[in-house]
Amino acid sequence: MSAYIVQATRSAAGRHKGALRGTHPATLGGLILNGLIDKVPSLDPSDVDDVIFGCVSQVGENAFNLARQSVLSSKMPESVPGTTVDRQCGSSQQALHFAAQAVMSGTQDIVIAGGVEQMTRVPMGSNMPKTLGMPNDDSIKARYNTSAPAFSQFIGAEMMGVKYGIGREEMDIFAARSHRRAAEATEAGRFVDEITAVPGLDKEGGEIIFATDEGIRAGTTPEKLSNLDTLVSLGMLGPVSGGPSGGAITAGNASQMSDGAAALLVVNDAGLAKLSSSVTPLARVHTLALAANDPVIMLDAPVPATQNALKRSGLSIDDIGLYEVNEAFAVVPMAWSQTVGADEEKLNVNGGACALGHPLGGTGAKLMTTLVHELVRREERYGLLSICEGGGTANATIIERC
Numbered sequence: 001m002s003a004y005i006v007q008a009t010r011s012a013a014g015r016h017k018g019a020l021r022g023t024h025p026a027t028l029g030g031l032i033l034n035g036l037i038d039k040v041p042s043l044d045p046s047d048v049d050d051v052i053f054g055c056v057s058q059v060g061e062n063a064f065n066l067a068r069q070s071v072l073s074s075k076m077p078e079s080v081p082g083t084t085v086d087r088q089c090g091s092s093q094q095a096l097h098f099a100a101q102a103v104m105s106g107t108q109d110i111v112i113a114g115g116v117e118q119m120t121r122v123p124m125g126s127n128m129p130k131t132l133g134m135p136n137d138d139s140i141k142a143r144y145n146t147s148a149p150a151f152s153q154f155i156g157a158e159m160m161g162v163k164y165g166i167g168r169e170e171m172d173i174f175a176a177r178s179h180r181r182a183a184e185a186t187e188a189g190r191f192v193d194e195i196t197a198v199p200g201l202d203k204e205g206g207e208i209i210f211a212t213d214e215g216i217r218a219g220t221t222p223e224k225l226s227n228l229d230t231l232v233s234l235g236m237l238g239p240v241s242g243g244p245s246g247g248a249i250t251a252g253n254a255s256q257m258s259d260g261a262a263a264l265l266v267v268n269d270a271g272l273a274k275l276s277s278s279v280t281p282l283a284r285v286h287t288l289a290l291a292a293n294d295p296v297i298m299l300d301a302p303v304p305a306t307q308n309a310l311k312r313s314g315l316s317i318d319d320i321g322l323y324e325v326n327e328a329f330a331v332v333p334m335a336w337s338q339t340v341g342a343d344e345e346k347l348n349v350n351g352g353a354c355a356l357g358h359p360l361g362g363t364g365a366k367l368m369t370t371l372v373h374e375l376v377r378r379e380e381r382y383g384l385l386s387i388c389e390g391g392g393t394a395n396a397t398i399i400e401r402c
Helices: 025-039 066-073 091-105 138-143 153-164 168-187 269-273 302-313 331-340 360-378
Strands: 004-010 050-054 083-085 110-118 198-201 207-210 258-267 283-292 322-325 382-389 393-401
Touching (some): 004 360, 025 110, 066 083, 083 091, 091 110, 091 360, 258 360, 283 302, 283 360, 302 393, 360 393
Parallel strands (some): 050 110
Antiparallel strands (some): 004 258, 110 258, 382 393
């Protein structure tokens, strides 16, 4: 039994303390659910078997099962369930995997997968208050010969540069390209079909309709990025073994903290039959894969996840028309493409998280929304998404255009 992506939509990404700063995450989730429903007029919302959302910082406004809260905030009937999952930055990609598995098994016919993260109102790390202890127990510390209370993605990014021989200059070039591609895509209107406009605030606090990604800096160059201080020079971490004494990771070659949401309508053939006969899915979920490796370096599991996906699918990397690999740090997709032999002209073609932001638990659905729309626009057959995740895991998803 097949899993089809019928429609997909996302909010524009709000900068930290930007246009979405006044929006409660349940409100944002409800708005994106409404936007998705509006894109499929023949969908009876009461036919939705479940809503599965990803969210990382499940505390405060993000707590109490944000997927269900989003349903209650939307125009969907209260009879629609919801559940919230956490696979760190791949949370909403995992939500898509769960949704696809549900409809492929036939236990459900229509599922909405997505994610929300409000990093302005619920800051990253707020779900780990030191007063309640930290994730690494004594067994983990002994296994990895560390006294660290939690593994650091920032140290992992520095380690990635050393492991794969990628330096600061190359990272800055890649990040500047991300901004350029995102600016070109915005100017060309490539994001229009995928973005659901939502209420927001301008700098003065006035009400606006928010529909354009805020983080893009069209004039960014490698030279400008080279003037930014590294995290090491700012004293946020020390240099890693074998790496440059001054470090390589900066705010410019890393992803932007963002507020955002995205959602996808996933159905099987029985679910498709409940929609209008004129509805044609955008894509079919072709292959689902996972991988896990060293939690200290943390960020290169997209490599084995992709290799697992290709092996399961019987496809080669050259068969894939477009790749989305999350730019948690520029070094991540750079190392990925270097290792799997990918063509960088197919990678993050409309920019990535360095320019477009990374709303943590919402990013998987956000990137899949962009991937499926671009796959249709370019009439490519296969697309691949992979995201690095805290703890050293990664999802990989291959879709096939219908």
